[in-house]
Amino acid sequence: MPELSHPHRVGVVGGGIAGLTAAYRLARLGYAVTLWERSDEYGGLAAAFDVPGGKLEKFYHHLFMSDRAIVALAHEIGCGDRLRWLPSQNSYYSAGQIYSLASPIDLLRLPVVPLLDRLRIGFVTLYLQHVPSRGDRWREFERITAWEWLSKWLGTHAFEKTFGAQLRAKFGPRAKEIAMVWFWNKIYLRTQSRPGLFAKELLGYFDGSFSVLVDSLVQAGRDNGVDFRPGVGITHIAALDQDNAITITTDHGPERVDAVVVTTPTPLLARMMPELPADYLDKLRSTVYQGAACLLLRLDRPLTGTYWLNIADADLPFTVVVEHTxxxxxxxxxxxxxxxxxxxxDVNHRYLSMQPAELVDEYLSYLPQLNPEFERGWVRESWVFRTPAAQPIIGLNYSDRRPEHRTPVDAVYLASMSQIYPEDRGTNYAVSLGEHVAGLVDEDFQKQR
Ligand SMILES: Cc1cc2nc3c(=O)[nH]c(=O)nc-3n(C[C@H](O)[C@H](O)[C@H](O)COP(=O)(O)OP(=O)(O)OC[C@H]3O[C@@H](n4cnc5c(N)ncnc54)[C@H](O)[C@@H]3O)c2cc1C
Structure with a gap:
């Protein structure tokens, strides 16, 4: 690690995976890093909490085999041996039935669409799996919506019954805005997770939950001198002053740093720095997120026989059931x-503001559709977790609207979930993002020397 005689002070706003990674990397490079996290705990969307029998994420989490950056980081900070790669069972619910979707063979057996349509789905999926992420071939998918491209190639019936229903379920009224690039990347990544075309998918999970990674990152940061400030939110960031310092307003008073990396959802930077140039502020404010309303149940027996159950039925109020056990x-x-x-x-949806008990009631009343034997007596405990910024909406030509990591204000950097593109957001990309932006900060300081 290079020793800086007077280490530059770098502030990191947010202690999710991106912020923790950036802080650790910058500290390794010799910077004096302070990290502020508004909540009392680290991990952001990937945070876990104590449940009877162990720890679990508030929102379900796993890794794909294509998630190389996070695996490399886990090994570097000493928790790589806690990663397990296990087969997963994926299924699909439609009109009262659960269908296995573990491999392309299962897709060909899916009875909700006629055989010819199933073959079309198979060919289209195969094609998408082979459009590489390197090179420019995928760029044609930036200019067309998933809705248009998929209904053209699958036919309206097959599309509506399968991928269309899933797009509607995930993005609701915005489903028709989603660029094909988002959909292609999802399919592409799932292929990367498979050892072979007809093999079962392996998914990764930390033995003891993602808190294993989060705790190891915090420890690795501490070992390298990161000053962690949990429970402290940032309300304002001022541009460099005449002493070349940035003043950060925290809930506990002002702090001064030489550079700052913001890892919060994009519109929050606009609130913290309304003095940013108007065109950059427009990019920040125009990023649209979907929220998530997630119920975690502790049951005394299994609910389904599957891990991941996509709900293709618009009558049900939820779109996925993930049976972790x-x-x-x-x-x-x-x-x-x-x-x-x-x-x-949508961020204004009543599910994000209604009483938790009401949400529990609403979701539970539909579970007998998945398992007719289900009774409320099976539920030993339940928790509701919600966030207004769960998933950015990736519309057409997003590369023209994506805010840059180097903001127009010197020494202020953005490393936010909505900048991950063309890949979909995820913990692996939060790691790459944190590392990338730490590299930009270092590059800019090196130029000044
Ligand atoms: C339902 C759901 C399921 C998911 N499943 C998976 C999965 O299976 N696999 C996977 O890899 N990923 C999954 N993800 C995505 C993954 O959790 C995220 O991509 C990743 O955790 C984002 O990390 P981040 O650090 O970029 O952002 P965040 O986790 O959002 O971190 C931002 C942090 O900034 C803090 N903050 C905000 N404002 C302030 C402020 N003013 N001052 C100080 N701190 C502030 C927040 O408290 C938060 O801790 C899932 C997400 C959801 C919602």
């Missing part, structure tokens, strides 16, 4: 069965 054995949680029930919604 069909991925990691319930025996590892003292026999408790854990099931997430989630939907992505």
């Amino acid at each position: 069909n991925f990691i054995d319930a025996a590892e949680y003292d026999g408790n069965h854990y099931v997430y029930v989630n939907t992505y919604v």
Whole structure:
């Protein structure tokens, strides 16, 4: 690690995976890093909490085999041996039935669409899996919506019954705005997770939850001198003054740094720095997010026989059911069965503001459709977790509207989930983002020397 005689002070706003990674990398490079996290805990959207029998994420999490940056980081900070790669069972719910979707063979067996349409789905999926992420071929997908491209190539019936229903379920009234690039990348990544075309998918999970990674990152940061300030939110960031310092207004008073990396959802930077130039502010403010309304249930028995259940039925109020203990054995949680029930919604949707008990009631009333035997007596405990910024909406030609990491104000950097593109957001890309922006900060300081 290079020793700086007078280390530059770098502030990091946000202690999610991107912020923790950036702080650790910058500290390794010799900077004096302070990290402020508004909440009392680290991990952001990937944070975990204590449940009977162990720890679990507030929102379900796993890794794909294509997630190389996070795996490399886990090994570097000493928790790589806690990663397990396990087969997963994916299924699809439509009109009262659960269909397995573990491999392309299952897709060909799906009875909700006629055989010819199933073959079309198979060919289209195969084609998308082979459009590489390197090079420019995928760029044609920036200019067309997933709705248009998929209904053209699948036919309206097959599209509506399958991917169309999923797009509508995930993006609601905005489903028709989503660029094909988003959809292509999802398919592409799922292929990368498979050891072979007809092989079952392997997914990664930290033995003991993603808190293993989060705690190791905090420890690695501390070992390298990061000054962590949990429970402290940032309200304002002022541009460099005549002493070349940035004043950061925290809930606990002002602090001075030489550079700052902001890792919060994009519109929050606009609030913290309304003095940014108007065109950059426009980019920040025009980023639209979907919220998530997630219920975690502790049951006394399994709900379904599958890990990941996509709900293609618009009558149900949720779009995915993730039965964690069909991925990691319930025996590892003292026999408790854990099931997430989630939907992505518009930020103004009532699910994000209604009383938690009402949301529980609403979701539970639909579970008998997935398992007719389900009764409320199976539920030992439940938790509701919600966020207004769960998933950015990636519309057409997003590369023209994506805010730059180097903001127009010197020494102020942005490393936000909505800048991940063309890949979809995820913990792996939060790691790459944190590392990339730490590299930009270092490059800019090196130029000044
Ligand atoms: C339902 C759901 C399921 C998911 N499933 C997966 C999955 O299976 N696999 C996967 O890899 N990823 C998954 N993700 C995505 C993954 O969680 C995120 O991509 C990743 O955690 C984002 O990390 P981040 O650091 O960029 O942002 P965040 O986690 O949003 O971190 C930002 C941090 O900034 C803090 N902050 C905000 N404002 C301030 C302020 N003013 N001052 C100080 N601090 C502030 C916040 O408290 C937060 O801790 C899922 C997300 C959701 C919502």
